[in-house]
Amino acid sequence: MLPLARAFYSSVARISRNNRVALHTASTLRCKEATVVDNEAPAENSEESGSDASPPDGKDRTKVIPVETSMRYLKSAAYRTTYGEEFVWTQYRRNHKGMYAPRKTRKTCVRQGKISTGNPCPICRDEYLVLDYRNTDLLKQFISPYSGQVLSYSKTGLCQKSHLRLKVAVEQARDCGLLTYDVPFREYDYSEYYGKQEEPIQLKS
Amino acid sequence: MLRAGCQLLNQAAAVKTGSNNFALEFVRWRRKPRWLPVAKSKMFRVPERKKQTEEERTELMRLHNNYKTQLRSVRQYLREEVVRQQETSTADHIVLTPEQEEAEFQRCLDENAAWNAKIASERNVRLAEEREAKVAYVQERLEAAKLRSEERREKVDERIRYEIEQAKTFITRESLEVAIETALANPVDHNYAIDLEGNMYRGR
């Protein structure tokens, strides 16, 4: 899906914020034909960098992207041109036969270090989105503003593996205090701490 | 060995129960049914007895005696506690002192009396109304009956008067002779015909 993103990011992380590749990546992200992108990728690469001898495989997911890069990516202009102000999952649509989608999403998008599907889930399709407890900007997109729970995969379209990782990351982030949530109210029984029965405090209201 | 035994058992079981359920059971829990004899390999095995020294035995005896005595007293205490609890507990019912009970009874009585009074007054009013209604009804019926009887009497009187009027021309025993004479004197001949114009045609 995003063959250029990585090629571009190796450079963009350093300097250029709004070069041509970034825009191009953004546009190709929305179009679903991975094959077209594959064909274009080497050409673009040779044009832009020239130094890269072998074109990187867009479906390769063996390279580990550090979280810091991902966090920087989420704040970058390239991210904004790609996703705009929307969440990373809003534009994603699942492909399925018939009227109704299967109840569960696919088990995983990545098999043997490669994207094994034509329509990978919102997290797997962009390798610079790393699920980690420090990456709160990303995690916040998957939390319901009403109930505070992690949104269901039927809504976000995450594959089961990413969803599990998301849930773990959210829990860790909450544990570390990086994500806030509404703590359940604790009512104190004063007599438990002060021994004797205190007279109830009068409130003039 | 066990497997062989198992097959044997299976057969035995099949014969005995006639179903396969039993055989399925000891796929996991392979155990010898009680009716099979002791295995050949275990035939002459004598189970080893745990040896217990004399002092240990006496010590245990002493401890057990102690324990039993103590437990008995604890049990006694708990039994009393339970009984006490059952007597004093207010867990499933409401307990009242005699005064409270008396007051409660009095309150109930008062309430009952009040209810009775209220219902009695209501009933009196209702009964009075009903009585009046009945009286009025009876009165009405009586009036109606009177009217009806008067009407009937009048009708009868009229009839009688009419009959008396009629009775004047009746033929009595005294006037029989005269009537015969008049009849003989004025014979009436009904043997005639009338045409359309009213002309009488006497025959004979």
Add this chain to the structure above:
Amino acid sequence: MSLSPASGIGRFYKHSAKIIRFVRLGCANRPFYHIVVMERRKNQHQPVIEQVGSYDPMPNESNERLVALNTERIRFWLGKGAHMSEPAAELLGISGLLPVHPRTYMTAWRNRRAAAEAEAAETETSKVDTA
């Protein structure tokens, strides 16, 4: 397997023999016991009259074994004349609710003796080694 509620669904006769005993729950190689009151003649997996506690025989991460006892109900049932199985009696003895069971003392002294013998053997071998 569905669990019966703690208040129990077991039917019982008023004058039948009750017993406070363990019911083994958990799974293979991971024992966990409920301490329950049930009719004495019944099998452990039948419905219980009441659950009065739990016992986890495997030490937790701070190396303790956890026991929960509903003491109020245990006192009630003992007062009603319920029996106790031996492990349950041992546990209640250790908890300090009832007198300590003789068997606990027995395991204690046997453990101590075994430890002493092991130590003696250790010194023996070390002596041999040094000599």
Add this chain to the structure above:
Amino acid sequence: MSLLRHFRKLSVEHTRRTLAGSASSNTRQYDKDPQPLFTDAETQRLLQNMTQLQLDKVFRKRTVSDNSTETKFMTTAQLEKEFLQTIVKANKLLQMPPVVKVKEDAQDALITKDAALKDFADTKYVFTDITFGLRNSERKVVVRDVDGSLSYASLDTRKRMNQLYFPLDGRRSYTPRMFSKPELLQRCLEEHKYEFVLDRLTVQYEPYELEFHQISARVFEHLMESKQFDLLRSTRHFGPMAFFYAWHRCIDDLLYDMIRQDYLHNAVELIALSYKIHQIPVDYKQTLGQLDALQPTPGQRALAELRNCLKKPQEQHIQDDIQAAIGKTEQDFAADEISLKFIEEYIGGEHALKKVQLELAVQTLKELNLEKLQLYQGLKKAHGVQASSS
């Protein structure tokens, strides 16, 4: 297995020690039992008044799994009743966490010791009484050690057992990393998540635990530096915070903030509280009495605010309009005068530390007030409202 356990225990103790060490060195602790002063009816009233009652903040939409609302048709009488209930509910939500001193493990924990039971098992046994209807504090937890001694459990074990058998919603069985790692806590504080930290603290720890005191002290001290007192206003933590400052004689920052925000009544109450705690012979009761007579309590204010939304626009008197425009009534002006006098007395005294700053704030406020007063009177004259009508 046992080795692993040992390591884990070591690491737990290590984190605890580091936390305790880092915190106790630079945080302020209650040197004696603060409970009698805190539970005192007058102190409670002062703290509640200082907390204020902003209904929007108390009943803000919470992200919990069930945050459904209910819409009803009501008569005016029912609505009035509902208003009163709302205030009561809000006060319940503003219940302050109790301030108590750090509780130590009891010294006479040992019940019996049976030497004959030595080595009866290889681990100790922890017995918890799960009798129905007991409160967590009165539940008995006893430990039979390997050497045969039976003793009451330590506070730590008690808490663990209570959480295991009667879990408190939101409390973790382990220490959240937010509290165990000082740098994470520091980060939370720098992001001004004070309310979250304190909320979580109340759920995770008991008020008598050392960690509770250390972390809350740390939060309050950080708050003193960042001066974001508005974040805690109208939450349950404002009272303990004010109490903490008053106890440790560092109310000046809070006082400055209150004067800046024009909460003069609260400022007076704060000063009164510190006088009360340190038993400084200044008669504050008279001033407080005057102020209370002039200004409504937070509950009354919130109730008035609720009722206000029922009023039809044509019912609004011209005077109300003027008051709404300026934000003050004549009584408020009178109260401000009294409180300003009291505050200036405090600043003049030897207890204030940041005199210059406070004086400046008071001066600006005075000027602002004067302007407002003039505007108020001018408006009143222009609309022909008589002075005696108010």
